[in-house]
Amino acid sequence: MRILLISRCPPYPLHLGDRLIVYHLAEELEGRKHQIDLLAFANRAEDWQEQDNYDYRFEHVQLIAEPRRSQLSYLKRATFPSARFPKHAEESWSPEMWRAIESRLDSTHYDAIHLFGGVQVYEFYHALRSLPAVITPYESYSLYLRRLVGATRRVAPTTIANMIQFQLARNFESWMFTPYRRIVVVSQQDKNELLDSNPALSIDVIPNGIDLYTFRKARVSRKVRALLFVGNYEYPPNVDAALRLAHEIFPKVQAQIPDVKLWLVGNAPPPELQALASESIKVTGRVPDVRPYLARAAAFVCPLQLGAGIKNKVLEALAIGCPVIATPLSVDGIDAQNGHDVLIADIGEMAETVINLLKNPDLQRQLVENGRKLIEERYSWERVATLYENLYQDISR
Numbered sequence: 299m300r301i302l303l304i305s306r307c308p309p310y311p312l313h314l315g316d317r318l319i320v321y322h323l324a325e326e327l328e329g330r331k332h333q334i335d336l337l338a339f340a341n342r343a344e345d346w347q348e349q350d351n352y353d354y355r356f357e358h359v360q361l362i363a364e365p366r367r368s369q370l371s372y373l374k375r376a377t378f379p380s381a382r383f384p385k386h387a388e389e390s391w392s393p394e395m396w397r398a399i400e401s402r403l404d405s406t407h408y409d410a411i412h413l414f415g416g417v418q419v420y421e422f423y424h425a426l427r428s429l430p431a432v433i434t435p436y437e438s439y440s441l442y443l444r445r446l447v448g449a450t451r452r453v454a455p456t457t458i459a460n461m462i463q464f465q466l467a468r469n470f471e472s473w474m475f476t477p478y479r480r481i482v483v484v485s486q487q488d489k490n491e492l493l494d495s496n497p498a499l500s501i502d503v504i505p506n507g508i509d510l511y512t513f514r515k516a517r518v519s520r521k522v523r524a525l526l527f528v529g530n531y532e533y534p535p536n537v538d539a540a541l542r543l544a545h546e547i548f549p550k551v552q553a554q555i556p557d558v559k560l561w562l563v564g565n566a567p568p569p570e571l572q573a574l575a576s577e578s579i580k581v582t583g584r585v586p587d588v589r590p591y592l593a594r595a596a597a598f599v600c601p602l603q604l605g606a607g608i609k610n611k612v613l614e615a616l617a618i619g620c621p622v623i624a625t626p627l628s629v630d631g632i633d634a635q636n637g638h639d640v641l642i643a644d645i646g647e648m649a650e651t652v653i654n655l656l657k658n659p660d661l662q663r664q665l666v667e668n669g670r671k672l673i674e675e676r677y678s679w680e681r682v683a684t685l686y687e688n689l690y691q692d693i694s695r
Contacts, residue, residue: 299409299690302402305338306415308361310351313565315610319506320414324355326683333357337398339364339418365392376469385424399425410690420474430693433475434482437607438491440467445604472496479693484608485631505631506608507679513617515670516593523656524559526595528588528611531567535604542601544574550649555656563591592618597655600628601645613677616669621662623651633676639668
């Protein structure tokens, strides 16, 4: 098949989680002799410099600067149905991307078109000339905002801005996917949120995957009693989770197990995280390879309370054989059984769950074996690519 991918971002670097799926899906599809072209928005100065890391997987690659979208333009589309789906390049947020799509369609026959992103790419429906198209918004943004509003209500009055943003996102998600043959999200929770806003949508759930060789089962000894959390700290839910872990969970564990350590690993830790660094708490910043930490930590502790979509960090920990303790939200989209593959606990129960795990070597070994088996059976990129390949064939028919 010849497939055109239109993405809200390039497929690199891979420590930015929303770029993983385009990179690995292209890798799998190329290996199956499909021909793939890529049009992607770029929003970092480095994006153009990093193109050599992936362009060999595509027949054609074109990066386009992501446009600015004003709040007024969002309100206009939410209010006036006639403005929602532009019919000409000049009416769109990105005339340059529109014309790039037209140029590809003028020169190449495509069997399927796949859009990655939500509000960034949905508007190009009419530019696609009624060709078979699927759109993957990854997750429901209104679900993310619903959880954010709920969390702020528990600690402080919800801001008017948060409520307006939630209502606007809810409005957009009720109509912006309607023309597309199929919509794909990464978890059942995201599917439920979209169907609640529009029951007529045709939605599939296809999770992210894991590179089973890169994240192969660790063979080193876990001698250090270290709790690990990994995240890109430019994403506020990860900062919230790391602070909860350091302030609410770790001290309770340390009171029972004095030699325990905490490793907070990941890109762009803000000052409040950097200030936590001590003899017991390591704050690394971005590391060239997260696998040595996953291979040596006693447990991966994921106390996320905010967010939506699937958590790549949890998939990576399970793949490499690091026992996982997680909040229910942290395993959205992951078909893991509590007590068998992972340990699931609310924030108030998490410290006790960690203590019990650190004192129970048999439970640690069980989670290591079952977690890896779960990833091999259900979350390989090979399986994910097969699901998308079947979807392309369905819509092209």
